[in-house]
Amino acid sequence: MRQTNLILIACAGLAIGAIFGIFGSLVADPIMQILLYEISSVGLTSGCALLTIKYIQEKEELMAAGFLLFAIAEAVMSGGSAVGQIGGQAAFGAGLALYLPALWLISSTKKFSILFRFTGIAATIPFGIAAAKIFMGTEVLSTSALPGAGYGLLSLTIFGWIWSLLKKY
Numbered sequence: 001m002r003q004t005n006l007i008l009i010a011c012a013g014l015a016i017g018a019i020f021g022i023f024g025s026l027v028a029d030p031i032m033q034i035l036l037y038e039i040s041s042v043g044l045t046s047g048c049a050l051l052t053i054k055y056i057q058e059k060e061e062l063m064a065a066g067f068l069l070f071a072i073a074e075a076v077m078s079g080g081s082a083v084g085q086i087g088g089q090a091a092f093g094a095g096l097a098l099y100l101p102a103l104w105l106i107s108s109t110k111k112f113s114i115l116f117r118f119t120g121i122a123a124t125i126p127f128g129i130a131a132a133k134i135f136m137g138t139e140v141l142s143t144s145a146l147p148g149a150g151y152g153l154l155s156l157t158i159f160g161w162i163w164s165l166l167k168k169y
Helices: 002-026 030-057 059-080 090-107 114-135 145-166
Strands: none
Touching: 002 030, 002 145, 030 114, 059 090, 090 114, 090 145, 114 145
């Protein structure tokens, strides 16, 4: 019963993160966007922290490390969101860069279907390019094409994780 609660709460956090992240990219008001992105980060950080515990308990260290890195990436981005997209470029770039090893570690195991492992890996390409551009001094907004493509693939991946976790219960 405890494991079921952990998974349900983790899935709720992931769902909140994906849904509020999508809505955040659709609004024009910068204050509302910051609020939606912050809710998204909190949901994803919480869900990933719980999944880290789940996979440590199952002795799936690579998967646990991937979710831990994902939670750290979201926490880093959360710290930069309060200053807005322009002021938060360093935090945004660092979070995007941390997505790369996180998604590779999560996708390297066979816990999720090949489709969602593929979308997770595919998301690292635009995220990596966007992070590199930020670190080379170019301003990259979360709503621009590269992060947008990455977040579209990431959202699909997250919904795949949720589906995979819930289909067992």
